[in-house]
Amino acid sequence: MGLTACGGETAATPEVEAPAAEPVVEATATTASVSEPAAETKEPVKLTFWNNWDSKNGETIQALVDEFNAQNPDIVVENVFQPYGEMTTLLQTSVVSGTNPDLVALDLILIPQLVATGAVEPLDGYIAADAEFDINDFYPLLAEYDVMDGARYAIPMSTNNMQLIWNKDLFAAAGLDPEVPPATWDEMKAMAEQCQNKEQGIVGFEYYTQPTGEGITWQFQVWLWANGGEFLNADNTAAAFNTPEGLGALTFVSDMLAGNGSQPGPWGLFGEQKACMQLDGSWLFGYRADAPFEWGIAPVPAPEGGQTASNVGGEHIFMFNNAKDKEAAWKFIKFMTSAETQLKWDMATGFLPVRKAVGENPEYLQWVNDTEPRMLPFVEGMPYAHTRPATPYYFEVSDAFSREIQLSLLGEKSPADALAAAEAAVNEVLSQ
The missing domain is CATH 3.40.190.10 (Periplasmic binding protein-like II)
Structure with a gap:
């Protein structure tokens, strides 16, 4: 292109014309006549999340799900409320029919019944492969509940004592x-x-x-x-x-x-x-x-x-082993149980911390002191809070x-x- 613009004499010189003009003109022609195929748009992974939180707790969990979806445009989690009294029957029926949700937050005492069906995904491999996830930050007496027959099947998400x-x-x-x-x-x-x-x-x-x-x-x-x-x-x-x-x-x-x-x-x-x-x-x-x-x-x-x-008491979160995308499901579990999300969750709902990083967080302790100082014995009691047998x-x-x-x-x-x-x-x- 540069040679053509300077005039005919220079363009006629064979020593310059061949190497300089041909590649540039060819490239220009290619650019003008051939359009690159548009990148294929990949559909986001769609996951279903069941829980029994309603009223203010339901509004809060929906806001957190929306936050996760906004941060992860390749994943869409649908938040579905199920009444507590019907949850066990609905889950057991869905497991038999293969129509179960991908993720569930469930009263911890009900989880062993589902683990016994063989339908719940063990989480040990995900935890071991994720350097950002610290299972040791969860209160031990609470987190130990989710280990059954040597494998971990859930993560604490909310609690009380x-x-x-x-x-x-x-x-x-x-x-x-x-x-x-x-x-x-x-x-x-x-x-x-x-x-x-x-x-x-x-x-x-x-x-x-x-x-x-x-x-x-x-x-x-x-x-x-x-x-x-x-x-x-x-x-x-x-x-x-x-x-x-x-x-x-x-x-x-x-x-x-x-x-x-x-x-x-x-x-x-x-x-x-x-x-x-x-x-x-x-x-x-x-x-x-x-x-x-x-x-x-x-x-x-x-x-x-x-x-x-x-x-x-409280709810723990887990995924089924037929979840549509297990890595995406783990990402959601990790988000919901992270110290950052748990701090928001506990301050909005009044649930107690499941993680030491929240229970010892100065911002959280100040919130307790400002909101309801009588909550402090419950917070301080978490290291000594046992779970019923799994x-x-x-x-x-x-x-x-x-x-x-x-x-x-x-x-x-x-x-x-x-x-x-x-x-x-x-x-x-x-x-x-």
């Missing part, structure tokens, strides 16, 4: 310092005895005693763990509670229920200002905020020289256990006899 709540007005009326809760079992029993008022129908400590079922099991496990005991053995094949630690825990509770600071009765006395203390969960801020009495939260009392303990037979185990233990709580059987009967009943379930 139980701590002691006390009625400051009833403490003051009984001559107790309303700002000083009990820290040990002995203190708890002494304060409960002083605070109870049988003439007014006030008990010192409200235990869950009826009906049988998970309510009894869920709360008794707290005292068992605080006393150094375990509920099932390491591989969840046999009862482990019929021990000196278990006997000490059940004796402590049963003795108080014999009129020494407590008594059997219907659940709900604390809300009616008929109980000075009880165990309650971090969800209580939803219905205690406007209570007509002053109340406080403290760590679960422990035996002298023992360690406080708690019981957790077995698909847990509900059958819990029912069998509670039926026998209730007899001791009601004073109809000695703690030793009740534990022995509960051990036999639980082992019978597990042997099936």
